[in-house]
Amino acid sequence: MPVFLKQMALRTSAIFIVKVMGALVRIPLFRLLGAEGVGLYQMAYSFYGLILTMITAGFPTALFLMTAKDTRRGKNLVMMMLVCLAVIGGGAGYLSYAFAPAIALFMGDQNLTIPIQYIAPALFIVPLLHLVRGYLQGIESYGFIASSEVLEQLVRVCTMLGLATTWAIHGKVWAVSGAVFGAFTGAVCALLFLLIPLRMSLRVVDGERLRQTISMSLPIFLYSSVAILATRLIVPVSEFLDALIIPHRLQDGGMSADQAIAAFGEISGMAVTAVYFPTIITAAISHTLSAKITEDWKNKKNKAFVRRSCLALQLAWGLGMVSTLFLFFYAHDVSVLLFGKEEVEYAIRYLCAIPLLTGLREVTTTILWAQEREREPVKGLLFGSICSVVLAYLLIAIPGFGYEGTVISMLSLECVSVLWNIGQIKKSHNRIFLFMPALWEACHILVIGIGCFWILGTINEMFFNTLPVSFQEIEKMVLFYGGLASYMGLRFVRRNRLTLFF
Known part of the structure; x- marks a missing residue:
């Protein structure tokens, strides 16, 4: 079988499992939340998606493209970008949590305050996860990527259903908050899993070459990231x-x-x-x-x-x-x-x-x-x-x-x-x-x-x-x-x- 078909079959299987799990969990979740709760859920996620995209920019895709063309450059750049995204994501998560009431007021519904606060921690972890996956995609490590996606979705689904069901007795807002918190727990488990192949791949990085490669590649990398962003x-x-x-x-x-x-x-x-x-x-x-x-x-x-x-x-x-x-x-x-x-x-x-x-x-x-x-x-x-x-x-x-x-x-x-x-x-x-x-x-x-x-x-x-x-x-x-x-x-x-x- 051609390599392309094997990789596509692997990715299709992983994405299919993730999509099926996501669809199946939404059946009881949407029935639990009701149409109004689903509306609040979607509004909270629209804010999260916007901020997440601004944080990650086009870094994962740009890193993947650069790694696919030159593996050594990708190895050197991923280390620097992990530190940068950790700082940016942590700051964005803290500000989102602190200013959640003002954000909810701007979006037109104060009921969004608590859901935004519970989805804020994901803004720190998820950008790091996307960056690591972008690097692993560049070295065509599709098995680890697929496994991490399934693990992330499994933990996310369990968290969403568990917390939404448990917190529903306190009202629809708390049920929505429990559902959105799954984005954080799933990403944490997936990132911890991917640290193993990431460490194995980066253990031969040379310090001097790291500085030289960053100085040569960073302008091209940033330009590509901004365009993809x-x-x-x-x-x-x-x-x-x-x-x-x-x-x-x-x-x-x-x-x-x-x-x-x-x-x-x-x-x-x-x-x-x-x-x-x-x-x-x-x-x-x-x-x-x-x-x-x-x-x-x-x-x-x-x-x-x-x-x-x-x-x-x-x-x-x-x-x-x-x-x-x-x-x-x-x-x-x-x-x-x-x-x-x-x-x-x-x-x-x-x-x-x-x-x-x-x-x-x-x-x-x-x-x-x-x-x-x-x-x-x-x-x-x-x-x-x-x-x-x-x-x-x-x-x-x-x-x-x-x-x-x-x-x-x-x-x-x-x-x-x-x-x-x-x-x-x-x-x-x-x-x-x-x-x-x-x-x-x-x-x-x-x-x-x-x-x-x-x-x-x-x-x-x-x-x-x-x-x-x-x-x-x-x-x-x-x-x-x-x-x-x-x-x-x-x-x-x-x-x-x-x-x-x-």
């Missing part, structure tokens, strides 16, 4: 603005404060959790592809670079279409089975294109980064974020159009950024992502998907109508997604014969 920062800023704008504009449209936070929780918490779940495979593709195509670009292997990029986009496109059809057809079943709320069905169906758009955005961003064109994804996300914020402000306050306006604003960010990235890639390599073959493949998947949906529905009515309704729905969803994804996978293998991965 701009890319990473736009999405958390957009999510933070959503947390500020959407609840207030829903109230302007006629909802009460509790109804607005509950609606925000249904869309940004429950529906978004469901629609982003299928992106696990494209995330793994992007993660493992990045080292390979960076090496191809550096060594001027243009043919290999184009082949790998085309294959990654083919996978993202095909699997994204399968996931989109699944969410569109089974939105009602997903909303009831996962969250026990039929109202979430409409948000899931409206957002069903997210797996396709997000997968393409992740892969195209990786391709542009490998070409050392870090500014281009920044521009696309910036234009998309501006479009999203403007549409959110204009549409959400229209009476009776709050759900639709929120969804349109979220989709606009992904659409604009994907179109921009593809346009920039085609300027340098016109053979990457050919429109007509992609359109033909989409039509093919659509026809097969509609046929599978009709056939499964007919068979279920004829042979399984006596079984419990929940079992029937799960059976149809598993057969639909598993069958269609397997068919597309076999079709992909047959078309490309996998030799292009070498």
Whole structure:
């Protein structure tokens, strides 16, 4: 089996386990917190995500890219950056804890004070964890990364459920606080685990070479970090603005404060959790592809670079279409089975294109980064974020159009950024992502998907109508997604014969 496929399988397995654990814990958690509690949870996490991104900047990704190109430079830089991030993260965590009441007031709900205080310690640990993972990715130590991700999620899930359930007797705010504290406990355990491979890798670092390498590499490293920070920062800023704008504009449209936070929780918490779940495979593709195509670009292997990029986009496109059809057809079943709320069905169906758009955005961003064109994804996300914020402000306050306006604003960010990235890639390599073959493949998947949906529905009515309704729905969803994804996978293998991965 090609090395690329082995690494992708490892990363996909780890990400799948993490995503499944995260999705499973959110079922009882969201039922425990309710729509309003989920809204508070999402608002607290939007603040945390913004500050975390500002602290870590683009350091982990820049370190990974530099380590992939020159392992010695990566070894030397990771030591210095660990100290820097420890100081910055510790300061940010302390300030967030101390000024939590003011932050909650700024975000429009004093109930956020305690959740922000309980998520503040994670701002010290999580940046260090991300940096270590970035270095280990550069030396292609995917086994340790995958194990740490599973460990982190396991501890996080146990903490979230344990504290949220225990503290729920004190009120919804304390239940939310217990849930967000899991980010800290999970990161601590994962970081302690990764200190073993990190120490093994760094034990041969030479002090004199350390100083020379830092002086030579630091300007390039910082420039790349800032460029990547701009890319990473736009999405958390957009999510933070959503947390500020959407609840207030829903109230302007006629909802009460509790109804607005509950609606925000249904869309940004429950529906978004469901629609982003299928992106696990494209995330793994992007993660493992990045080292390979960076090496191809550096060594001027243009043919290999184009082949790998085309294959990654083919996978993202095909699997994204399968996931989109699944969410569109089974939105009602997903909303009831996962969250026990039929109202979430409409948000899931409206957002069903997210797996396709997000997968393409992740892969195209990786391709542009490998070409050392870090500014281009920044521009696309910036234009998309501006479009999203403007549409959110204009549409959400229209009476009776709050759900639709929120969804349109979220989709606009992904659409604009994907179109921009593809346009920039085609300027340098016109053979990457050919429109007509992609359109033909989409039509093919659509026809097969509609046929599978009709056939499964007919068979279920004829042979399984006596079984419990929940079992029937799960059976149809598993057969639909598993069958269609397997068919597309076999079709992909047959078309490309996998030799292009070498």
